[in-house]
Amino acid sequence: MEFKNIVATIYLKDGKAVKSPTDFTPAGDVFEKAKIYNDCGIDKIFIFDLSDDDDEHEINLNTIKNLNRNLEIKVCAGGNINRFEDIKKIFYAGCLQVMLNGSKPESIALAEEASKRFGKDRILVSVKNVDFIFKNKEAMEENFHEMLVFDKNMLDAVENITTIPAVVVVDEYNIKELVSIFKRDSVRGITGRFVSDLDQDIMLLKTELSGYGLHMVNFTSSLKWSDFKLNSDGMVPVIVQDYRTDEVLMLAYMNEEAFLCTINSGKMTYFSISRQEIWMKGETSGHIQYVKSLTADCDYDTILAKVSQIGPACHIGNPSCFFNPIVKKEYIEKNPLKVFEDVYDIIMDRKLNPKDGSYTNYLFEKGIDKILKKVGEENTEIIIAAKNPNPEEIKYEISDYLYHLMVLMAEKGVTWEDVTQELSQR
Secondary structure (H helix, E strand, O other), X not given: OOOEEEEEEEEEEOOEEEOOOOOOOEOOOHHHHHHHHHHHXXXXXXXXXXXXXXXXXXXXHHHHHHHHOOOOOEEEEEOOOOOHHHHHHHHHOOOOEEEEEOOOOOHHHHHHHHHHHHOHHHEEEEXXXXXXXXXXXXXXXXXXXXXXXXXXXXXXXXXXXXXXXXXXXXXXXXXXXXXXXXXXXXXXXXXXXXXXXXXOOHHHHHHHHHOOOOOEOOXXXXXXXXXXOOOOOOOEEEEEEEOOOOOEEEEEEEOHHHXXXXXXXXEOEEEEOOOXXXXXXXXXXXOOEEEEEEEEOOOOOOEEEEEEEOOOOOOOOOOOOOOOOOOOOOOOOOOHHHHHHHHHHHHHHHHHOOOOOOHHHHHHHHOHHHHHHHHHHHHHHHHHHHOOOOHHHHHHHHHHHHHHHHHHHXXXXXXXXXXXXXXXXX
């Protein structure tokens, strides 16, 4: 059975979020909005570029690119697509899908070219009337993976014409109507104003919809509370880590109610021993912890939670509750990602705070041509070393090359996160 999707929508004007295609009132920080969607249970984001000209189009594309650097859910973008080049730019901005406008005569021809080049599964279309579907039935089924249906009253007619799955715009919350729409085989998802409202609890909505037999992408625990070994207070301690950096953020406790609330809401919820009450992290401060994973230890008496932390985890404002040193032994860092990040940070520090006699500063002072020359030289040294049967030489040359590559990255403002994000989308 296919999962049903909850899809949020972002409208962009001059690189910023606005309320709708007809209301350009600012709609909050677009990056904060996208991060919440990324963590709160939204399955996909539709981004619509409302630009009027090529200059604004480029501004919006740059915003989309920056958004995609930190998004892990699927993003589909559309709006102001007039040429095949516009489709390519959306994919180069990190989107996995593109949405064409069914009301534009050129959309079918663009879809044919794009589906051949990038694959049908990456091409979507928005439709406002049945006539477009009727007139282009064969071309649509050959070139479009999914369609956005603006009018839910079209669904009966749409189902009689095509088998293309639909995401339907539903602006108001009505659980009976949502269940009725979702139970149609042709409907893959919903979007609309109430879905995109940041106050809407998406995970609880999914839990509610699951209760009607719908297949939603939400948390289902593989363990029952009775599987855990509880401490003397009837609790299970929870160690909380940042899911990206693995930094330990805090330690708290759960009872059964807190555990079930966490599973159902997707937000870390604990039991306060001092206050003797359930509390959701961030309920008053806004420093919510969105669940990425929960794992039991070997004895089933401790939970490891990996979370997306909004703001600081510590109640006194520290990123982590663990910051008071007791003892520390110096050691050489061997974690590959940490080594790359540490070296890059040192290079960036040299760029921002020049140091006399620094070779890194010498490269920055000489400029991009000198940096490129060194990158090219070190690349050649790798090729030469690769012909040598002794692996020690190539390890040395690769290290030299990576250092100079990081200087180039720093010069161009590219981070390791940018690179890994690009690689993860390929």
